[in-house]
Amino acid sequence: MCTDLSDQTPAEAYISFGIETSAYQRQRMKVSASAAITLSIGLILGGCELLNDVTSPDPGSTDTIVFSSHIQPLFDTHCTGCHSGETADAGLRFDSWSNTMLGSKHGEAVIPYAAGHSLMIRLVTDLPGDPHPVNEGNEGLSAAEVALLERWIDEGALDDDGTVPFADSNDLLYVCNRDEASISVIDTKAKLVIRRLDLVKLGFTENAAPYDVVVEPGGEQWYVSLAGDNAVLKFSRANELVAQAAVTFPGLLALHPTNGILYAGRALNSAQAPASIVAIRRSDMFVDEIPVVFSRPHALAVRPQGDVVFSAGFDVDQLMAIQSGTSSVTFTPITGPLHSMGHFAISPDGNWMWGSGWASSLMTLFDISNPQAVQQRQSIPVAADPRQAAILPNSSALYISGNQDDVVTVVDFSSTQVRKVISGNGMSEPNGIAVTGDNRFVFVSNANTAGGYIPRYDFRDNDRTGTVVVIDTAIDEIVKVIEVGKRASGLGMKPGAIGF
Numbered sequence: 001m002c003t004d005l006s007d008q009t010p011a012e013a014y015i016s017f018g019i020e021t022s023a024y025q026r027q028r029m030k031v032s033a034s035a036a037i038t039l040s041i042g043l044i045l046g047g048c049e050l051l052n053d054v055t056s057p058d059p060g061s062t063d064t065i066v067f068s069s070h071i072q073p074l075f076d077t078h079c080t081g082c083h084s085g086e087t088a089d090a091g092l093r094f095d096s097w098s099n100t101m102l103g104s105k106h107g108e109a110v111i112p113y114a115a116g117h118s119l120m121i122r123l124v125t126d127l128p129g130d131p132h133p134v135n136e137g138n139e140g141l142s143a144a145e146v147a148l149l150e151r152w153i154d155e156g157a158l159d160d161d162g163t164v165p166f167a168d169s170n171d172l173l174y175v176c177n178r179d180e181a182s183i184s185v186i187d188t189k190a191k192l193v194i195r196r197l198d199l200v201k202l203g204f205t206e207n208a209a210p211y212d213v214v215v216e217p218g219g220e221q222w223y224v225s226l227a228g229d230n231a232v233l234k235f236s237r238a239n240e241l242v243a244q245a246a247v248t249f250p251g252l253l254a255l256h257p258t259n260g261i262l263y264a265g266r267a268l269n270s271a272q273a274p275a276s277i278v279a280i281r282r283s284d285m286f287v288d289e290i291p292v293v294f295s296r297p298h299a300l301a302v303r304p305q306g307d308v309v310f311s312a313g314f315d316v317d318q319l320m321a322i323q324s325g326t327s328s329v330t331f332t333p334i335t336g337p338l339h340s341m342g343h344f345a346i347s348p349d350g351n352w353m354w355g356s357g358w359a360s361s362l363m364t365l366f367d368i369s370n371p372q373a374v375q376q377r378q379s380i381p382v383a384a385d386p387r388q389a390a391i392l393p394n395s396s397a398l399y400i401s402g403n404q405d406d407v408v409t410v411v412d413f414s415s416t417q418v419r420k421v422i423s424g425n426g427m428s429e430p431n432g433i434a435v436t437g438d439n440r441f442v443f444v445s446n447a448n449t450a451g452g453y454i455p456r457y458d459f460r461d462n463d464r465t466g467t468v469v470v471i472d473t474a475i476d477e478i479v480k481v482i483e484v485g486k487r488a489s490g491l492g493m494k495p496g497a498i499g500f
């Protein structure tokens, strides 16, 4: 009877989405919700106490969880024997609130507002066989203690004074988990997942298929295209949905530097995608269509000067140069084998553009210094299915995700020679790619749809977990593997986010 408690704990009722600005409202909602739960858990615990099943404050006895009174004692009883000090197992310390938030040497233990996706909860409940720490030979947590931990995390994993972990994060990376309608938010400095935004909880479908993200320069707003739900959403920095636009099969996104427009190409999930680019006014999400003749315009980039937007047909190798602020498009045929340009990367000076040929496995260079007369230059062979490319802010190198070969190719920018081919644990169907403003780190999302990467813990439902690998550009090696959601795809970094 008592061991069934976890099944009866309506932890879902507390799940929120990292919407910090409405913390006050949520706090108020919580009070009434927890009153009801207090009652039910209290009643059940009444029977269990006789069996000495409860060792820590029971969640039924408190409306407000105070970290130092309710959570730290639970850690002290069950966890800090192994998880404290310099020699903590997995480098994970539960000896203070701030150490808990630093996570292990691998990643976060807690994702605020997302208990169900927090390793701390999954390890102590979902490991097949004896759940951790029982499988480490120690007494496990009671169902009531797990419920308390879950509640604390779902309420934001607050410190005693109400501090929300990473609420002030300035260095943010948003990763689309395409096959589970969610977005993982990573702090690029801490290199941890700090939020997990569930689109289904916001009313979108399981097939919403988030495709790409762009972030305003100041980070105050960010946008995501939902290829499955035919929408482009606008979020605040606090992850509140503020507006949306109806767009058929939206794909890659690009921000204009000055005129307030967000451009969207088309995703590839339908051959019927309209032959047009979408220009969305960011202030009110008003949608305008720019006809481009050729189907499925996929690659998309705005010249930093703001004068021209580039795209290309996916089915026909035509480069499109759209005069910004107008619907005037110039077409230039792209020569060579069928490339199917999937992605464009423009150098910071606006003079060069590299196009990823998803069909040709070639990277093709364009001289765009005079955008009215684009010159196609050389093509260089790279790993199969080059998805996306990112140029370091100092223009020293180009990093290209090679989806089929599970590698990232590094190309020296000025010599256009391949400098290194990076592979390793965590790299499995690499896709989206972004570089930090300090030139130090490259973040690469990995779809892992075939399960080439095996997650650290086997929860029986996570064998296709996507990753974000972090490459240190000083050594061009993978220095961290961050586990995110299923089919990690497009990603967007706050401009200038740093990795140190």
Ligand code: HEC
Residues within 6 Å of the ligand: 075, 078, 079, 080, 081, 082, 083, 089, 090, 092, 104, 105, 106, 107, 108, 109, 119, 120, 123, 124, 132, 133, 136, 137, 138, 141, 456
């Ligand atoms: C008897 C020692 C022991 C106790 C007690 C213990 N752990 Fe662990 N814990 C470990 C070890 C060892 C690892 C590393 C396991 C591995 O790498 O497979 C670990 C790993 C973890 C991880 C995963 C870290 C990562 O990123 O890989 C989490 C989360 C965790 N423990 C949570 C807890 C919690 C919560 C408690 C208390 C309720 C607890 N542990 C109690 C020994 C312990």
